Amino acid sequence: MAQYLILIYEDETQYEKGGPELWAEIGQAHARFAQQVGENGAQILGGEALTPTGTATSIRSDVVTDGPFAETKEQLGGFYLIEAKDLDHALTIGKLCPARFGGVEVRPVMDTSGMGE
């Protein structure tokens, strides 16, 4: 098994526009996703939703600036750390991950256990 990070990129303004009904719907979608991950033989090791990029602060060479690291059309809004057999397995999970206002990026987690020997 290997670990993959599923990064959820979405147009965050859509969430600002949506009311409590939208949030309830999204919450349900993620609960369903968590269940599907198990049914598909993978495992969620962690995951969080992030507050909008308006709350982000970036630091480059000690210089602190207001805002996200890069201005993009879709913003990183949450992530899951999962364990899967291989990339095909991870992509199957990635396809199930709710991201109606954008999409997800699947990144293998680097194995550092053999480093520095």
Next chain:
Amino acid sequence: MIEPDAVRAALADVHRREWAAVLTATMRVAGSLDLAEECAQEAFVRALETWPRDGLPRNPAAWLTTTAKRRALDAHRRDTTLRGKLPLLFEPDEGTSAAGLLDPAEDTPMNWSHFEPEPSFGGARSIPDDRLRLVFTCCHPALAREAQVALTLRLVCGLSTPDIASAFLVSEATMAARVTRAKKKIAAARIPYRIPALAELPERLDAVLTVLHLVFTTGHLAPSGTELHRPELAERAIDCGRLLLALMPDEREVAGLLALMLLTDARRLSRTDSAGRLVLLAEQDRLRWDAGKIDEGRQLVVRSLRGGRPGRFALQAAIAALHAESPSAASTDWSQIVGLYDLLLQAWPSPVVALNRAVAVAERDGPLAGLAALDELDRRDGTSLSSYHYLPSARAELWRRLGRRDQAAQCYRVALELVDNEAERVFLAERLAEVTGE
């Protein structure tokens, strides 16, 4: 003592036919793509050294495989630090002693230990060939199309990086970087070395066929450069198509693609004249078409059309077959060709298909009907065809037939601005000179 030239020729032949088999068999021992490739290459070098002296082995492929596997085992033995660290991708083969060298239980992120006893392909029929796994790995959707093409040529066809680079007109360094990056992604992201499950198969197979077709068309009609075709590349694509069909005999689109490639390639010798100039289909010397390839292609077309709705490669092959079996350009069955293009448009709605259909309509109903079809296409898909020189070329040809020289010249000029293949450029320039009377 055999002539070195004869050995080289025999070896080149074995390389072409057996490279993928030697490589995949070596993978079972080597455990990594890189080591397997290195060992397989060394085996071929060793053959070049010893075969002239000892004579050709009775089974050259087996000799090469054994030699390559031995190299891989030696490499593992030499590097004892690998013990327990290097993942075992494959169960070792009979007759090798890799078992015990490495601990199969050890799981590291670099491995393909998710190598499973293969779910059978198309029912519990046979043990799938390792070469199929290799093809599907090289054409995995997580790899960019250009990486898929490069990997397929390198790993499945055994072409060298400089050869691939020159075929695609990029520098050797660029192509080497592309191959290295793709291999790294396979390892780091754990792209599986396996034949896709039945549910994913149509989509995954389509990617494989697209890659092969791209290799073929690059070989058949170089997108730019001075030579019209690069026969070696087209032949490799056909070889690979044959291999794929042998491994997946029930996949009708595989038969369709192979048929399309054979029927197109059959016309290769007549596509240019002795001076290297482009000769249009209608003006080609049909006696120079390769009857053997046409025959094989036609049989495959029948196979690819049978049983259910035909796919896009089968339909394109059927169109190519109609051209091939017509004794002269004038006797071509254009009605049937237009009908096949209609079906093809349904299977594969693409402006390029619509353009070809319009040209067929012109042949069936005359230039004005063709121009009307092209106008309609331009209205609908003009933007996506704006850099495609075949649209103004087709228009120019139809105006020329109508004797409307001014319109023809105007369209030839537009086409000339867009074309980048030298042979086609020369052809268009000659036609322009003809209609302007210069």
